[in-house]
Amino acid sequence: MATDVDVRPTAPTTPPKSGGRRGGEKDAWPLLLPALIPIAVFSVLPLIQGIYLGFTDSRAGLNQVTRFTGLENYRDLLSYDLFWQSFRIGLIWAVSVTFLQFVSAMGLALLLHQNLRFGWFARLLALVPWAMPPVVVGIMWRLMYDPNYGPVNGFLGAIGIGGDANLLGNFSTALPAAIVVGVWSGMPQTTIALLAGLQGIDDAMHEAAAIDGAGVWRRFRYITLPQLKPVIIAITSLNFIWNINTFDLIYVLTNGGPGGRTMLPMLFAYNEAFRYGNFGTAAAMGNVMVVLIVGALVFYLRSRLKPEDGR
Amino acid sequence: MSVGRVTKQARSFQYAALLAYVVFLGFPLVWLTSTAFKSTREIALGAAGFLPESPTLANFGDAIRRANLVDAGWNSLQVAVASTIFVTALALPAAYGLARYKTFLRPVTLGWVLVSQVFPTILIIVPLFLILKQFQLIDSLVGLTMVYVVFTLPFALWMLIGFVANIPRELEEAAAVDGASRMRILVSIVFPLLRPGIVATAMFSFIAAWNEFLFALVLIQTPEKVTLPLTLSRFVGAEGQVQLGALAAASLLATIPSLIFFGMIQGRLTTGLLSGAVKG
Helix, strand or coil: CHHHCCCCCCCCCCCCCCCCCCCCHHHHHHHHHHHHHHHHHHHHHHHHHHHHHCCECCCCCCCCCCCECCCHHHHHHHCCHHHHHHHHHHHHHHHHHHHHHHHHHHHHHHHHCCCCCCHHHHHHHHHHHHHCCHHHHHHHHHHHHCCCCCHHHHHHHHCCCCCCCCCCCCCCCHHHHHHHHHHHHHHHHHHHHHHHHHHCCCHHHHHHHHHCCCCHHHHHHHHHHHHHHHHHHHHHHHHHHHHHCCCHHHHHHCCCCCCCCCCCHHHHHHHHHHHCCCHHHHHHHHHHHHHHHHHHHHHHHHHHHCCCCCC | CCCCCCCHHHHHHHHHHHHHHHHHHHHHHHHHHHHHCCCHHHHHHCCCCCCCCCCCCHHHHHHHHHCCHHHHHHHHHHHHHHHHHHHHHHHHHHHHHHHHCCCCHHHHHHHHHHHHHHCCHHHHHHHHHHHHHHCCCCCCHHHHHHHHHHHHHHHHHHHHHHHHHCCCHHHHHHHHHCCCCHHHHHHHHHHHHCHHHHHHHHHHHHHHHHHCCHHHHHHCCCHHHCCHHHHHHHHHHHHCCCCHHHHHHHHHHHHHHHHHHHHHHHHHHHHHHHHHHHHC
């Protein structure tokens, strides 16, 4: 900052900048280092090592010598069909869950913003999944989907579609059934973020538009959505990342089955590492995922952040 | 909203939609609870009544005995409490430092919170497993606690920085003018004002550790050291579809502590997250 120039003698009464410092940087270090060093040692370093492991043939077990193998893992991965299948499933899962989370949370946030009676109750319910262990969420939905005992079949039967299937055990229905659970468990952060965004919009804009004769839909389309855009982009991006990295929920719900139909990439990499002991291959899968996730995000952000056409 | 007049029709549509949300969000919870109180016979018959016909506590006894709930609960409690204490003790001074001093570590730390989201845990967990193995911290609750502390800290910092930024700087400056030492200012002025933020951070850390699954799955091996989520996940495999009642009861018991904590902080947690996002 320019105030570092030695002007103090001439302007001794200048009040300190409100965002400025008190004391030098070194003064802060005793406060910061006890927290930041463990983070560096036990998460930044392992991450770097993990990225490196993806270029080695590291394996589990004693007396294993790890060699640097360059791109060999990636050449092997190219022809590893099961991995790509799992990645495709991961993409379908992440995109559908993120999209449905957004749509349903948007609906709920709009309702909660109306100050309806019992709105507080729905708000509280929407937050509960946040507090539950993901393992319990998985168990709970297994109870819901249970072919003999679960109420979902009864409900589907009552409205005349299916009604007697093992939804989580069936090749064609397992992934959609799991997606519903993903949406349920991701409602809290999405709803809260959108609701906070809605509360930040100036009511005067809506009033002005209403006076000009804009209906509910037009006000939503031309005021609410543009105003919410930053929040929407942030929360959908984060949701996408979280969803494609989902592990515990699926581990309990289906453990990747039936026949790998819900084998999300994290679960696949976990099996590769800790069931088959191929640390190097698993880390390589992690690296591939990072590249593809970042690629997907760049693509998404570029398409969202470009200025509105012709306006 | 104050805009326009909402027609009666639109109002009833809104309530219908709200009801649909309540059912979608709430029904699974009701079902879990109701299953926990149903007798084995009632569940086996598949007569899926909304409420238990003859409520029983048998499932809870069954769950406690079979799923190793007491030991696992004790392990979870130790890990969660220790992790909460360390996270709070480390995050408090650091969040203050990051909020009040101009240092390059601030964008670095906040950047790390975001960047770390992109990397799949698998990339960290394999090397972490190898590192902890060297220190003989595999299959140990101490090692697990350490991991939880490290992985909860960034988010705790993120939250607390927002709370610190909300404390008017003038209060501290006034105390400094009156001759209070840096330490004195922290203890007598900043920490008391931060209490809501500290409580929220502590409870957040507790819930995070209490609910965590993947690290526990990889790091814990002996049955005596399993945490609750771990024992629950094994209970699913071992019991298959037979013991649904006990499974539900165990799940319910495992959820209660974090649900209670969460209920106490949910308002603050959301404002904390948002203020952290804005002011951070």
